[in-house]
Amino acid sequence: MRILFLECNMGAAGDMLMAALLELHPDREDFIKRLNHIGIPHVSIEAMPSEKCGISGTHMQVVIKGQEEGEEAHSHHHEHAHMSMQEIMEIVDGLQVSKWVKDEVQNIYQLIAQAESKVHGKDVTEIHFHEVGMMDAIVDITGCVMLIQELNVDKIVASPVNVGFGQVKCAHGILPVPAPATALLLQGIPCYAGNIEGELCTPTGAAILKYFTNEYGRMPQMTIEKIGYGFGKKDFEAVNCIRAILGETESEDDQIVELCCNLDDMTPEEIGYAAELFLEEGALDVFTTAIGMKKGRPGVMLTVTCRAIWKEEMAELIFKHTTTIGIRESFHNRMVMERKEYVKESKYGKVRMKECTGYGITKTKPEYEDLREIALETGLSLREIKEKGGF
Numbered sequence: 001m002r003i004l005f006l007e008c009n010m011g012a013a014g015d016m017l018m019a020a021l022l023e024l025h026p027d028r029e030d031f032i033k034r035l036n037h038i039g040i041p042h043v044s045i046e047a048m049p050s051e052k053c054g055i056s057g058t059h060m061q062v063v064i065k066g067q068e069e070g071e072e073a074h075s076h077h078h079e080h081a082h083m084s085m086q087e088i089m090e091i092v093d094g095l096q097v098s099k100w101v102k103d104e105v106q107n108i109y110q111l112i113a114q115a116e117s118k119v120h121g122k123d124v125t126e127i128h129f130h131e132v133g134m135m136d137a138i139v140d141i142t143g144c145v146m147l148i149q150e151l152n153v154d155k156i157v158a159s160p161v162n163v164g165f166g167q168v169k170c171a172h173g174i175l176p177v178p179a180p181a182t183a184l185l186l187q188g189i190p191c192y193a194g195n196i197e198g199e200l201c202t203p204t205g206a207a208i209l210k211y212f213t214n215e216y217g218r219m220p221q222m223t224i225e226k227i228g229y230g231f232g233k234k235d236f237e238a239v240n241c242i243r244a245i246l247g248e249t250e251s252e253d254d255q256i257v258e259l260c261c262n263l264d265d266m267t268p269e270e271i272g273y274a275a276e277l278f279l280e281e282g283a284l285d286v287f288t289t290a291i292g293m294k295k296g297r298p299g300v301m302l303t304v305t306c307r308a309i310w311k312e313e314m315a316e317l318i319f320k321h322t323t324t325i326g327i328r329e330s331f332h333n334r335m336v337m338e339r340k341e342y343v344k345e346s347k348y349g350k351v352r353m354k355e356c357t358g359y360g361i362t363k364t365k366p367e368y369e370d371l372r373e374i375a376l377e378t379g380l381s382l383r384e385i386k387e388k389g390g391f
Contacts, residue, residue, distance in 0.1 A: 004151065005219045006158040007243040011200025012209050014140025016230040019058040020244035021147040022047055023228025027343045028058075030350060031150070035143055038096045045139055050231045053239040057229025060143075064135045083134050085113050085125060091138060097146065100280045104145045104211070105138075111207040112137075115184040137204045144208050151246065152339070154307060157220055158213045160190035164200035182206050190216045196236050214309060222247035248338070255308040255331050256284060259315060261324035262291060264299035271300060274321040278304050281317055337361070346389040348374045353391075366391045 004024075006017070025031050032047050042065045050059040092105050117123060148156075163178040163186065177199045178186060185206035194200070228244040263271065275286040285305045293299040302322065306314045308331060315327055337358035344353045344366075351374075352367035366386070374385050385391070 001154045001249050002152065003220060003222050003247055003249055004148075004153040004156045005222070005245040005247070006156065006209070006213070007219070007245070008159050008161040008201075008209070009194075010196070010232070010236070010238060010240050010242070011162050011164060011202075012205030012242060013200075013202045013232055014137055014144065014204035014208060015060040015062065016232045016240075016242040017205060017208055017244075018140050018143040018147065018230065019047065019060045020228040020230030020242045021144060021151065022060075023058050023230070024151055024226045024244055024246045025147060026341045027350070027352070030343065030352075031147070035139070035146065038142070039094055040135065040138055040142070041091070043135055043139055045143070052231055052235065052241065055229055055239055055241070057231050057241055059231045059233070060140075062136050062139050085109070088134060088138070092142075095142065097142065098149075098280060100282070101142065101145050101149065103281075105142050108141050108145070108207050108211050111185060111210060112181070112203050115181040115203065115207075118184055119180040140204055141208060144212075148212060150341075153246070155214050155309070156212050158209055158216050159218065160192055160216060161186065161206070161209065162194040162196070162200055163191050164196050164198045165193040166197040166199075168199045178206075179203070185210055189213075196238060198234070198236075219245065220249060222249040256305050256334055257308045257311045257314075258330045258332060259304045259306070259311070259318060260301060260328045260330075261318065261322065261326065262293060262299055262301050263322060263324060264293050264297050265323050266300075271302065271322075274318075275302075277321060278314065278317060281314070282306060282310055283314060337363070341367075344391075346391070348378070348385065348389055351389070351391070 006012075006020070022028050022031060028047060032045060036043075036045050044063045046061045048059045048061050050057055088109060089106055092102055092109070095102060095105075163182070166177050167174050168177055168179060169175075178191075178201055179199065181203045182199075182201055185203060186201070189206070189210060191201070222245075224245055224247045226246045228246075230242045230244065232240040234240055271288065275288070278286045283304050283306050285303075287303050289301040289303065291299050291301045302318075302324075304314060304318060311329065315329075318324065318327055337356040339354065339356050342353050342355065343350050351370045354365055354367060356363045366389075371382050371385050371391075374380070374389075375382055378385070380388070
């Protein structure tokens, strides 16, 4: 099982999470380049090498319309333009990312908006956010979602969150730490005040943790593969960072579930659409089998496999997007090869490569999407690109 452990001894902020996750990525430069071209308006993102307390790591610099601002002020400033929740959703809908990424980003925003709505006693549609701060948060949330997808982890574990203590000044007045919206987002999450005075956990950081973390506690037993340090802007006596640790573990929890149902009243187009949707939403595999059903009717058996921890969410999607009224489930342990990704320089430019090793065997293949882009640019076939590019 591939595990991501997030050490939140100095709280959690969106930029710190993104920087820590970026350090685990096999090609940071390429990721930042892609993030800068997904269509977030008036935004420039740069990963800056940084050092705190003798430790080297990464700090994310996000500039919006020439202004750099920390996310902690995103809902408190009134001297700038403000954005409604609908405007934020429209920006996310227009991003050049997958539907899965868009949906995850919007779901995280809903958590933030619901918390702000409850704090201010207003409907979500009435909540307005400081424009510069919200654009900053769009970058942080989208970057974190993309990185989590590309790191391909099976489980995320986080330490209890240090929220800091004291008070924070904002346009509404002087508020306690954690700020009211952050405190609501932290409900159900183990947290503590620690010894650092100040606001360590922001609404964006709390929302990302709440949405993605599977469990909280100490670092589980794991074989460490990579370590990343994401630095915040402020300096304290303790190093102001989130540490992200990526590793592997053999666990009884590393199971997949197979969800099956028989269909005889859906068109091929409807089944094809549902299959694509399930894959976008995190299914490991989706396939159909031609079967004969009662009264001699031809039908299709739909099979969807996913992580055991996602069973309920995937079953809900199957019920929603197919005509079935019953799903069969079975659990399986898998024998899998270790997977990693690296970038290869070719005559056509950089191409991501997937390498799988185990059981005395090594398999490599280029990323299809990269070959597809080359094919569209050059007019060559995929086979020609593979042969001429040495893949």
